Amino acid sequence: MLYREAGDFKTSYRADQQTFPIRSERILFWAFIVAAFAVVPFFINDYWEKSVLIPFLVWSMAALGLNILVGYCGQVSLGTGGFMAVGAYAAYKLMTAFPEMNILLVIVLSGGVTAVVGMAFGLPSLRIKGFYLAVATLAAQFFLVWVFNKFPWFYNYSASGQITAPERLLFGVPVTGPNSPPWATYLVALTVVFVFAWIGKNLTRGRIGRQWMAIRDMDIAAEIIGVEPLRAKISAFAVSSFYIGIAGAMYFTIWFGAVEPTEAFGINQSFRALFMVIIGGLGSILGSFLGAGFLVLLPVLLKNLMVGQLGWATDIASHFEIMIVGALIIFFLIVEPHGLAQLWRLTKEKLRLWPFPH
Amino acid sequence: MSPDFLYFIETVLNGLMSGVMYSLVALGFVLIFKASGIFNFAQGVMALFAALTLVGLLTGQVPFAHLIHAIFGVEAQHWGAGMPALLAVIGTMVVMIALAFLIERIVLKHLVNQEPIILFMATIGLAYFLEGLGDLMWGSDVKALDIGVPSGGSFWWEDVTREWAAEGSDYFGMYIDKLDVTAAIVAAVLVVALSVFSQYTRMGRALRAVADDHQAALSVGISLRTIWVIVWSIAGFVALVAGIMWGSKSGVQFSLSLIALKALPVLILGGFTSIPGAIVGGLIIGVGEKLAELYIGPLVGGAIENWFAYVVALVFLLYRPQGLFGDKIIERI
Secondary structure, eight states: OOSOOTTOOOOSHHHHTSSSOSHHHHHHHHHHHHIIIIIHHHHOOHHHIIIIIHHHHHHHHHHHHHIIIIIITOOOOOOHHHHHHHHHHHHHHHHHHOTTSOHHHHHHHHHHHHHHHHHHHHGGGGTOOHHHHHHHHHHHHHHHHHHHHHOGGGGTTOTTSOEEOOOOEETTEEOSSTTOOHHHHHHHHHHHHHHHHHHHHHHHHSHHHHHHHHHHHOHHHHHHTTOOHHHHHHHHHHHHHHHHHHHHHHIIIIIISEEOHHHHTSHHHHHHHHHHHHHHOTTOHHHHHHHHHHHHHHHHHHHIIIIIISOOOHHHHHHHHHHHHHHHHHHHHHHOTTHHHHHHHHHHHHHHHTTOOO | OOHHHHHHHHHHHHHHHHHHHHHHHHHHHHHHHHHHOOOOTTHHHHHHHHHHHHHHHHHTBOTTHHHHHHHHOOOOOBOSOOOOHHHHHHHHHHHHHHHHHHIIIIIGGGGTTSOHHHHHHHHHHHHHHHHHHHHHHHOSSOBOOOSSOOOSBOHHHHHHHHHHSOTTOOOOOOOOBHHHHHHHHHHHHHHHHHHHHHHHSHHHHHHHHHHHOHHHHHHTTOOHHHHHHHHHHHHHHHHHHHHHHHHHHHOBSGGGGGHHHHHHHHHHHHOTTOHHHHHHHHHHHHHHHHHHHHHTHHHHTSOTHHHHHHHHHHHHHHHOTTOSSOOOOOOOO
């Protein structure tokens, strides 16, 4: 009853090609967005902000970026952590060098800087494919983290080697630093993610997205039908790094406020983003959100269950968590290689026919 | 000879030795990749798991002690007695074979005919699972592993090399760790044994057939699943050897699983499909790393060991995308 396409007639090509062609789906989506923008900010508190919502939004952004590269263009990258570090350090340098600059502009410009770095590290993808490329992107991961540790210019010669986000206002409300109210940081993150998810969705539907998918499905065949591999691959690296850089900038400015490269942007973060993309669904924008939500919520739930309810030691809980994440990856790859997004698609199919499946 | 030259030789020798250690890990990767086309990211964690199990058996730890304590409240850390080294090694090998069997049963069986990249990701999942399991079974503290592998600097070699230095120079001889020499010998024996196994035994011939062409091998009656169990067992054995060597060198701890990351550039340098490639690649990376740390490191502020190997491999790949000894990549539509 909730989900019907009967009576939903299209009179133009435009209406037929929209992102959500079914009316009830559109209503559901906008209701969700309105709730996220207008209802959640009134109920948000510090715990929900710092351990659920902001992590979810930041990781969605990173997963979105990685999904564009891995899911749409088929180039496996293990350098996400390194690119997030570029975004974070670019944001830090911009914030300290231009104190007057709007924080939103800082975040977007950090994405731009990361895109340039990403393009440089994407160049080998023209020669190197598959596993060899995955390993080659590890070079970016290790090299970038090393650079940010090694050259004091990046952390403004601070004694601890850490970078700390100074307080910045947006419409008179602090959105970075320790005094920022939860609803403000949440709204900033939500706005950024919403805008770029919307752009991402339309990019992947358009010409450039089709080029990426052609390269993913078979690069030689794509080249023969006139897709330029150089442009397609490098643009995928650029867009992907742009998103990941924004995620890194938000990770640093509005989530943690102070980071140190080795821990915050290590290889584990690269794997984490990759897991989100796999569990969520390769080649799906919605999947990036589902995967991020899943992997952000799972540890919180497990921790509440094992440490809070059963009273186990935290180290046992964390070992269990790693095991469960690993097992889930395998489980998803075996049972549903297209991830949570595919489950949602199947659910929709079922709902369409409900309550008369035959 | 001048001390500078001797330093150079010492660096090269030590580089060769650490290269052998990388090769030990890379070997396991190559074996599995050749036989099943799977890039097994879990190889490093398998080495860690093997080493943890070995230490657990040696010292007589109770597996899952912390978990049992958390659930049942029973405090039982040790059986009270350990095992002799040989028995513990055999016991660990049995565990690794069981692991290979389970991996085939639970994971690989369901992923036949999937794309290589899916299988690769499955092994990343496996790596996480094993990492958690190992810690949960045996605890996550740093453990010493001592099964009687000789270690420490060789005084004899120090004396010999001191003679070589010019009269009156303050050169105190070369430092070569006996453990590294042992590892080199073990690696050599391992490679010879593996090549003999694959060249002259029935099973080895089947392995090579599968590596050559899965379908053709199936059609002449070779059971793929049996072969996979065997290959993963052998990889488990190589992981055990690597685990023993690395564990004796730097203790059994989480960072042991990161040697997989060290072995990756070795692999792409040597090519995924070549056993000699793994060895030669390991040696090149080992020597390159040490020399770079000595000569380039001071120019850029040191600690370049982490990424130097990757950059070498990356630059190298641009010229030869299939690695030094890898099979030529032929692409068809």
